[in-house]
Amino acid sequence: MTASFRVLVTGDSLAPAAVNVLSEIGADVVLMHDAVTPERLAHEMARAPTQAILMRGNPVFSAATIAGNPHLRVIAKHGAGVDSVDIDAATASRVLVMVAGDANAPAVAEHTIALILALGRDVVSLNTRTRTGAWDRATYRGREIRGRTIGLVGFGRIARHVARTAAALGMSVVALGRSKGRVDPALAREAADLGELLAVSDIVSLHAPLTDATRGMIDAGRLNAMKPGSLLINTARGALVDEDALCAALRSGHLAGAGLDTLAEEPPAQDRPILQAPNLIVTPHIAAQTGASITRTGVEAARNIVAVLTRRDIDRANVVNPVALDPP
Numbered sequence: 001m002t003a004s005f006r007v008l009v010t011g012d013s014l015a016p017a018a019v020n021v022l023s024e025i026g027a028d029v030v031l032m033h034d035a036v037t038p039e040r041l042a043h044e045m046a047r048a049p050t051q052a053i054l055m056r057g058n059p060v061f062s063a064a065t066i067a068g069n070p071h072l073r074v075i076a077k078h079g080a081g082v083d084s085v086d087i088d089a090a091t092a093s094r095v096l097v098m099v100a101g102d103a104n105a106p107a108v109a110e111h112t113i114a115l116i117l118a119l120g121r122d123v124v125s126l127n128t129r130t131r132t133g134a135w136d137r138a139t140y141r142g143r144e145i146r147g148r149t150i151g152l153v154g155f156g157r158i159a160r161h162v163a164r165t166a167a168a169l170g171m172s173v174v175a176l177g178r179s180k181g182r183v184d185p186a187l188a189r190e191a192a193d194l195g196e197l198l199a200v201s202d203i204v205s206l207h208a209p210l211t212d213a214t215r216g217m218i219d220a221g222r223l224n225a226m227k228p229g230s231l232l233i234n235t236a237r238g239a240l241v242d243e244d245a246l247c248a249a250l251r252s253g254h255l256a257g258a259g260l261d262t263l264a265e266e267p268p269a270q271d272r273p274i275l276q277a278p279n280l281i282v283t284p285h286i287a288a289q290t291g292a293s294i295t296r297t298g299v300e301a302a303r304n305i306v307a308v309l310t311r312r313d314i315d316r317a318n319v320v321n322p323v324a325l326d327p328p
């Protein structure tokens with residue numbers, strides 16, 4: 001059978017269940033095995049008409065890349081963050097940009113909590129010390145999270161999962177949504193503004209999208225406004241944080257620790273100062289990478305593609321640029 005649709009996957013794997021969803025409409029699924037640069041994208045899309053992108057990772061979809069492929073109808077994110085896509089250009093070309101619901105939210109929320117617990121009980125450093133001969137039992141004092149306040153910056157699907165889990169662990173939850181009134185009072189108390197959230201939180205966890213407005217939002221001034229001895233967690237996007245300022249806040253001891261799953265540069269050059277900061281736990285943007293999450297997310301992204309290509313049952317809650325659904 002000649003495939004009627006070509007789906008380019010910007011990664012080197014896709015869950016078999018997700019491939020099956022695409023196979024049901026006879027789609028030709030093409031995995032990009034190499035580094036996904038704009039040049040490679042342009043090259044791959046020039047090889048044959050490509051109707052859909054299943055976007056794993058965060059390759060840049062610029063206006064030129066989108067306009068260069070007139071067959072493109074949908075960019076379906078394998079996850080939540082679409083900061084690497086020029087949304088205006090996609091809308092102008094009537095290309096739908098879609099996210100994968102809350103498919104990866106439980107996994108990202110669990111990793112957020114893992115970073116908080118690991119920092120609070122110094123799991124990583126104690127592991128190293130104990131394996132190399134230390135036995136710190138007499139002197140070590142960890143920090144409990146029960147009774148602490150967690151401040152969630154952003155209140156989308158992932159933050160809501162974190163809120164529920166944090167509450168179950170006995171934490172108080174404050175949050176700040178994209179605009180006033182977006183915080184569900186059953187899950188969190190809405191902070192008046194970022195300043196108030198930073199001032200009352202023992203742990204600040206970032207769940208905001210990366211936009212022009214949020215880039216670098218946690219700068220030296222904001223870090224300074226956090227409580228002495230507090231923790232910063234970032235499982236969203238590295239560029240939300242000024243890494244040099246974070247380094248300084250960790251070195252001075254103003255912050256007791258930071259847990260980062262995302263960095264401004266990924267993968268980071270080995271000489272980036274943040275990698276040498278004390279009391280830092282850093283992981284390689286894997287918060288969403290559990291087996292179950294990868295399957296759920298792949299299937300949801302594949303379903304989004306099928307819905308657009310077959311013009312059936314598009315889940316509007318997953319559409320980032322609904323105006324692209326309107327007739328031109």
Ligand SMILES: O=C(O)CC[C@@H](O)C(=O)O
Nearest residue numbers: 056057078079080081288
């Ligand atoms: O799985 C991915 O491709 C990225 C996951 C994450 O960065 C997201 O945007 O949700």
